[in-house]
Amino acid sequence: MLLGYLRLELRRTVRDGGFLIMSLAAPVLMYLLTSHLGGGHPTHAEEIRNVAGMAGFGALGAVMTASGGIAEDKKAGWLRQLRLTPLPALTVVVGRGISAMFLALPPILAVGLLASVVNHVSLSAAEWAGMLAVLWVGIVPVAMLALGCGYLIEGAKAHSVGLVSYLLLAVVGGLLVDTRYFPHWLTKVSGWTPVNRYKQIASDLALGNALSTTALAVLLGWSVALAAFAVTGYRKGAAA
Numbered sequence: 001m002l003l004g005y006l007r008l009e010l011r012r013t014v015r016d017g018g019f020l021i022m023s024l025a026a027p028v029l030m031y032l033l034t035s036h037l038g039g040g041h042p043t044h045a046e047e048i049r050n051v052a053g054m055a056g057f058g059a060l061g062a063v064m065t066a067s068g069g070i071a072e073d074k075k076a077g078w079l080r081q082l083r084l085t086p087l088p089a090l091t092v093v094v095g096r097g098i099s100a101m102f103l104a105l106p107p108i109l110a111v112g113l114l115a116s117v118v119n120h121v122s123l124s125a126a127e128w129a130g131m132l133a134v135l136w137v138g139i140v141p142v143a144m145l146a147l148g149c150g151y152l153i154e155g156a157k158a159h160s161v162g163l164v165s166y167l168l169l170a171v172v173g174g175l176l177v178d179t180r181y182f183p184h185w186l187t188k189v190s191g192w193t194p195v196n197r198y199k200q201i202a203s204d205l206a207l208g209n210a211l212s213t214t215a216l217a218v219l220l221g222w223s224v225a226l227a228a229f230a231v232t233g234y235r236k237g238a239a240a
Contacts, residue, residue, distance in 0.1 A: 058107025
């Protein structure tokens with residue numbers, strides 16, 4: 001049942017080829033810009049954190065576009081149609097969530113390819129695979145946030161909320177500017193965001209550092225809480 005619904009959502013996603021341009025342009029340009037600022041020679045760790053940040057920035061923006069798409073589906077009556085099927089709410093949310101995560105793959109892979117080919121960032125195949133996998137799987141809580149907002153918020157408002165959430169999470173989470181340059185209080189706040197911990201885990205894995213149990217706990221906690229938010233949003237949105 002889940003696989004059938006997932007295939008349906010992926011086909012609907014692929015038909016909208018415009019998502020590729022929207023999800024690729026910003027992170028690719030930002031990565032090329034930030035990786036050549038200052039004219040200095042960044043350390044290997046700084047290069048990795050920049051790759052994780054810019055790939056995460058692209059994934060975050062791509063996934064947050066799902067909120068607007070869901071709001072449009074709701075307006076068109078698609079959620080009511082789903083409500084009439086035997087699909088459980090959790091199945092619908094998981095299927096749509098994986099479909100939203102599919103949007104995150106192009107920017108993640110594009111930034112990784114640029115880092116390797118253009119900037120000659122050196123990692124083993126296993127390190128590249130591990131970092132890119134975390135950057136994809138770790139976007140789950142943001143995908144759940146996008147779905148919940150799309151299910152609960154009407155029309156154009158969902159696009160606006162998605163955009164504001166995207167920019168706020170990108171800045172506070174330390175994707176655009178490393179948290180080492182933040183004021184102390186903002187660093188503390190950032191540490192409680194899923195996006196900050198998402199970037200930290202991906203970077204640590206690529207650098208061979210021990211994974212932080214706190215980072216894992218924060219990311220997992222947000223994933224569970226926002227998945228519950230998305231399921232609740234679907235039930236209310238489909239019944240409206």
